[in-house]
Amino acid sequence: MKIKAAVVNGVGEDYQIEDLELAEMRPDEIIVKIVASGMCMSDETIRKGGTSVSMPVVLGHEGSGIVEKVGEAVKTFKPGDQVVMSYAYCGHCPSCRTGRPAVCDDWMKLNFLGVRDDGSHTLHKENGTPVGNFYGQSSFATHALVHESNLIKVGKDADLRLIGPLGCGFLTGSGTVINGLKPEAGSSIAVFGTGAVGLAAMMAAKIEGCSNIIAVDIHDSRLEIARELGATHTINSKEEDPVEKIREITNGVGVNYSVDTTGVTPVMKTALTVLSKSGVFAPVAVSKNGIEINPTAELIMSNKSIIGRLMGDGIPQLSIPQLAKFYKEGRFPFDKLVKFYAFDEINQAAHESVTGAVIKPILIMDENYKVEAK
Known part of the structure; x- marks a missing residue:
C-alpha cells in the first residue's frame, strides 16, 4: 500500500514528504487512516540526533485517525472506529499484567527500535530501502500500520483534528x-x-x-x-x-x-x-x-x-478517555495550546515549536475530515 510520510533521512535534516510502501498487514495488525498528529519535542530531539534511533525514520507518536482495515485476529476494533494512538506495549509481561504498560519489558524494542518483533520493517522506500517506525505508529504519515495495543477508541463526536496529543505530551x-x-x-x-x-x-x-x-x-x-x-x-x-x-x-x-x-x-x-x-x-x-x-x-x-x-505511568486506554472527559468538563482546556498546520508545513511547525512561538503544533493529514454531528 502506497502512503505519503514525512521522512527524516539523516541527523538534523529537515522532514521530506515522500511516497513509501506500507507493509502487508498481519492478522493482529490494523491500518489507520491518519487524520492528524501532534508534534512533540521528543520528535525534535530524535530528529536532531538526541537518541540512537536509526535513520531514515518516520517520526510522530501523537496520531489520531479512523480505522480503515483490521486483521482477522483483531477483536476490539472495526473499520470506521475513531481512534487515538499512543505507545506500544506487549500486554503479557509482568509489568503489563499488573497494570504498568508504560514500563513494559519490551517497551524500548516496541517503541524505539523501529521494527516489528521479528525485526521486519513496516515501511519501505520505493527502492526497497527500509524506513524505521516510531512508537509503533509513525504518525507523520497518511496511514499507519499498528497493533491494537497502540489504539484507544474515542466517540464519534470527538474531534480527531484536536485529540491526538492526548496520546503522549498531555498524557505524560x-x-x-x-x-x-x-x-x-x-x-x-x-x-x-x-x-x-x-x-x-x-x-x-x-x-x-x-x-x-x-x-x-x-x-x-x-x-x-x-x-x-x-x-x-x-x-x-x-x-x-x-x-x-x-x-x-x-x-x-x-x-x-x-x-x-x-x-x-x-x-x-x-x-x-x-x-x-x-x-x-x-x-x-x-x-x-x-x-x-x-x-x-x-x-x-x-x-x-x-x-x-x-x-506519566498512564494506561492509555484508561487515561486518554479520562483526559477527554476532563476536557469536556472544561477542566483540561488543552485546545487553548494548539495551532494547526497542513501536513506539508511540517518543517515550519517544528521550527515554531522549538522557538517557543507555538506550544503544541498539530499537523492535519486529512483536510476533508469533519466531526460527525452530535
Whole structure:
C-alpha cells in the first residue's frame, strides 16, 4: 500500500514528504487512516540526533485517525472506529499484567527500535530501502500500520483534528502528577517549563486540588497562558531567582512537589532544591543531560525523593478517555495550546515549536475530515 510520510533521512535534516510502501498487514495488525498528529519535542530531539534511533525514520507518536482495515485476529476494533494512538506495549509481561504498560519489558524494542518483533520493517522506500517506525505508529504519515495495543477508541463526536496529543505530551504531563506524584489536596507544586507537558502537569495539579501551583519559564507569553489555566503564581526565571521566589511564596518551606519538563541541568537542579522536606521531584524531559547530587545532603537528610514516570505511568486506554472527559468538563482546556498546520508545513511547525512561538503544533493529514454531528 502506497502512503505519503514525512521522512527524516539523516541527523538534523529537515522532514521530506515522500511516497513509501506500507507493509502487508498481519492478522493482529490494523491500518489507520491518519487524520492528524501532534508534534512533540521528543520528535525534535530524535530528529536532531538526541537518541540512537536509526535513520531514515518516520517520526510522530501523537496520531489520531479512523480505522480503515483490521486483521482477522483483531477483536476490539472495526473499520470506521475513531481512534487515538499512543505507545506500544506487549500486554503479557509482568509489568503489563499488573497494570504498568508504560514500563513494559519490551517497551524500548516496541517503541524505539523501529521494527516489528521479528525485526521486519513496516515501511519501505520505493527502492526497497527500509524506513524505521516510531512508537509503533509513525504518525507523520497518511496511514499507519499498528497493533491494537497502540489504539484507544474515542466517540464519534470527538474531534480527531484536536485529540491526538492526548496520546503522549498531555498524557505524560498529567499522568506524572495524577499517577506519579499523587498530590494531596491543598499541597503545593512547582512546574518548570510551560510547554505542552508542563501545562498538562499544571492543569492536572489544579484538578487534583493543589493550592499553590507555581509555573516557571523564561517566556512571558507562556506564563500568561499558565495563569489562564490555573497557575496561582508565575516566575520568569530570567528576571527572578526561582529559588528565592518559591521560598517567599511558601514562607520558606518549599514546595511539596516539583516537575521539570526542560531537561536543562541547572533547571533540574533547581527543581530539586526548591522542595520542602519530604518533597518529591519528577523529571520528565527526554534529555541526555543529568545532575550531580549528594544523596546524604540533598535527599536523605531532608527525606526528599526523585521519581521517574515514563509516559506519566498512564494506561492509555484508561487515561486518554479520562483526559477527554476532563476536557469536556472544561477542566483540561488543552485546545487553548494548539495551532494547526497542513501536513506539508511540517518543517515550519517544528521550527515554531522549538522557538517557543507555538506550544503544541498539530499537523492535519486529512483536510476533508469533519466531526460527525452530535
